[in-house]
Amino acid sequence: xxxxxxxxxxxxxxxxxxxxxxxxxxxxxxxxxxxxxxxxxxxxxxxxxxxxxxxxxxxxxxxxxxxxxxxxxxxxxxxxxxxxxxxxxxxxxxxxxxxxxxx
Amino acid sequence: xxxxxxxxxxxxxxxxxxxxxxxxxxxxxxxxxxxxxxxxxxxxxxxxxxxxxxxxxxxxxxxxxxxxxxxxxxxxxxxxxxxxxxxxxxxxxxxxxxxxxxxxxxxxxxxxxxxxxxxxxxxxxxxxxxxxxxxxxxxxxxxxxxxxxxxxxxxxxxxxxxxxxxxxxxxxxxxxxxxxxxxxxxxxxxxxxxxxxxxxxxxxxxxxxxxxxxxxxxxxxxxxxxxxxxxxxxxxxxxxxxxxxxxxxxxxxxxxxxxxxxxxxxxxxxxxxxxxxxxxxxxxxxxxxxxxxxxxxxxxxxxxxxxxxxxxxxxxxxxxxxxxxxxx
Numbered sequence: 001x002x003x004x005x006x007x008x009x010x011x012x013x014x015x016x017x018x019x020x021x022x023x024x025x026x027x028x029x030x031x032x033x034x035x036x037x038x039x040x041x042x043x044x045x046x047x048x049x050x051x052x053x054x055x056x057x058x059x060x061x062x063x064x065x066x067x068x069x070x071x072x073x074x075x076x077x078x079x080x081x082x083x084x085x086x087x088x089x090x091x092x093x094x095x096x097x098x099x100x101x102x103x
Numbered sequence: 104x105x106x107x108x109x110x111x112x113x114x115x116x117x118x119x120x121x122x123x124x125x126x127x128x129x130x131x132x133x134x135x136x137x138x139x140x141x142x143x144x145x146x147x148x149x150x151x152x153x154x155x156x157x158x159x160x161x162x163x164x165x166x167x168x169x170x171x172x173x174x175x176x177x178x179x180x181x182x183x184x185x186x187x188x189x190x191x192x193x194x195x196x197x198x199x200x201x202x203x204x205x206x207x208x209x210x211x212x213x214x215x216x217x218x219x220x221x222x223x224x225x226x227x228x229x230x231x232x233x234x235x236x237x238x239x240x241x242x243x244x245x246x247x248x249x250x251x252x253x254x255x256x257x258x259x260x261x262x263x264x265x266x267x268x269x270x271x272x273x274x275x276x277x278x279x280x281x282x283x284x285x286x287x288x289x290x291x292x293x294x295x296x297x298x299x300x301x302x303x304x305x306x307x308x309x310x311x312x313x314x315x316x317x318x319x320x321x322x323x324x325x326x327x328x329x330x331x332x333x334x335x336x337x338x339x340x341x342x343x344x345x346x347x348x349x350x351x352x353x354x355x356x357x358x359x360x361x362x363x364x365x366x367x368x369x370x371x372x373x374x375x376x377x378x379x380x381x382x383x384x385x386x387x388x389x390x391x392x393x394x395x396x397x398x399x400x401x402x403x404x405x406x407x408x409x410x411x412x413x414x415x416x417x418x419x420x421x422x423x424x425x426x427x428x429x430x431x
Contacts, residue, residue, distance in 0.1 A: 016390045020271070047332060058386065085394045
């Protein structure tokens with residue numbers, strides 16, 4: 001089956017920043033993304049678990065975008081402007097998709 | 104003093120406190136006991152709905168007068184001024200940097216609605232009811248503290264690494280779900296009055312204590328986990344602040360309540376509001392406006408130290424003082 005190269009960008013960020021991030025992505029013409037809840041983890045700030053949080057402010061989520069390689073820089077610039085000073089992780093991986101016209 | 108000790112003993116052995124203690128101990132002992140997030144959310148919606156509606160129905164019965172307006176104004180003023188006092192205390196007692204001190208201070212100007220709900224429950228048990236409009240005062244005290252913290256940063260701190268307040272954040276603060284439900288239920292209670300209350304009384308009055316017990320079990324779990332995971336960030340000066348600041352705040356609440364001429368219950372509720380520290384609305388605002396501030400410090404202080412203190416010892420102390428001072 002024919003596949004096409006694409007980039008998968010995963011942004012793990014505080015829940016409070018969700019609307020700001022998705023707004024920035026939309027402005028950068030990134031209209032396709034998936035938002036996933038994050039259950040817990042560990043990082044520079046120590047261990048973290050959703051179960052130990054009392055409000056949305058303590059939550060984290062993952063925003064996953066799959067885009068054409070030529071649109072990667074615009075997405076990263078938009079995302080970085082939002083996540084720069086906040087707790088989170090931005091990662092980019094190569095992937096392949098079946099229907100290139102959708103990305 | 105005897106009255107304080109008696110009230111404290113009664114309070115410590117009440118189901119709501121014992122369930123909170125159970126959750127706190129279970130979390131500290133690393134038990135796998137959990138309350139599902141959706142259930143905790145549903146219980147918090149129920150409590151806000153019930154407390155808002157009952158407050159509104161009470162206002163409908165007693166009518167609106169100048170004490171309501173004065174209480175709202177006093178609440179807003181206290182919410183703005185208490186962070187300034189907390190900021191000064193923190194700088195002296197703990198040596199926190201400006202950003203973290205301002206972020207912590209904001210929590211102590213704002214309020215904990217769960218402490219307020221627990222306070223109303225203790226007041227009911229003591230046969231003392233506060234003015235119904237104190238629910239609206241609680242809502243009015245949520246946001247000004249955040250503005251005070253941002254003013255402190257602008258005045259004394261480095262604004263380059265912090266994002267400050269924008270329209271989006273202001274909207275999120277003023278229209279956060281808890282405030283909308285609390286004020287909405289209050290208004291519906293005020294419009295429908297005693298008739299409305301009679302229709303849903305079996306839902307919002309009788310089950311209230313049981314739901315509050317289960318909710319406080321969850322709050323105990325959250326507070327215990329938070330304290331266990333972040334105990335290392337709290338220095339002795341910060342720990343002392345977590346106990347001293349609610350007592351200081353309660354004195355300002357007492358003064359405000361007395362000046363306005365509230366009942367003993369109303370004065371106690373004003374003290375509880377002024378003594379409590381936010382751990383829902385303000386942390387959310389701080390993560391956006393002051394991302395450089397360390398959430399482990401302000402959340403552990405407000406939720407792990409001040410909240411349990413107010414719940415166990417603070418509320419009986421405030422109630423006894425309010426009774427003594429007002430003769431109620």
